[in-house]
Amino acid sequence: HASGGLRFFAQGKEYRKVVVPSGAEIMFAVAEAKGRLRFTGSVVRDSLLGTSLGGYKLKNRLGAGAVGVVYQATQTSLQRDVALKVLSAKAAADPKAIDSFVHEAQSAGRLTHPNLVQVHDVGESAGKHYYSMELVPGGNLEEKLETDGPLPWQEAVSAARDCALALAFAEEHGLVHRDVKPENLMVSEAGLVKLADLGLAATREMLDGEGAGGTPHFMAPEAALGQNMDGRADLYSLGCSLYRLLTGETLFTGSSVREILRAHQEEDPPSL
Helix, strand or coil: CCCCCEEEEECCEEECCCCCCCCCEEEEEECCEEEEEECCCCCCCCCCCCCEECCEEEEEEEEECCCEEEEEEEECCCCEEEEEEEECHHHHCCHHHHHHHHHHHHHHHCCCCCCECCEEEEEEECCEEEEEEECCCCCEHHHHHHHHCCCCHHHHHHHHHHHHHHHHHHHHCCCCCCCCCHHHEEECCCCCEEECCCCCHHHHHHHCCCCCCCCHHHCCHHHHCCCCCCHHHHHHHHHHHHHHHHHCCCCCCCCCHHHHHHHHHHCCCCCC
């Protein structure tokens, strides 16, 4: 994944995230500097794949973040596929992080809305803490950007509206997401956009001090400053997300997290 102002180039296209096999090369650029990266080494195997955790059999690894790893899994009792988030080993060693993870999963599980990814269950097995949620088959909008480029404006505005409906519902229930970004906007088979990871703000913040629980390119100034936040911070992040969906770029760039956060606080946003 790219961070700061880092960009990758392959086959004439620019990417923020690439998958490069061992031994292959990729072009990169940071500001005016350009270069090549070559990757060597062995593939890291995920020991949980193919095993069962609680009542779930883990089939594929879908992604990873500060809180943990997300798998595609089959809930054996109902024979349905779900997304299963497993708390990271680092977090699982901290009782406070476990309590926060469980509490927030329970809070999110009590909420049902067409534009929210539904949380089904939370539990623990063999020392591993997890929660299961609705599997949204269309992937997320960050992935769509990387493969197809910027969205047509009608599609981007529709996605923003879907997310705004989810955020309005969250605000009614006293929840602030704190990490709204295209990667957390999932696309259903019917084309509906659903907001993922609602309710994990405190756990993310606990485990990701530098990012203050969010992603720098999409963080409201008050989030970066550690100030009290409400739903307006999520709307700022939604605006940053809409800009990215329309342009393929982030609102601000920089060579470090600190530089990007300072830009959110001090610079005027560019015009579309």
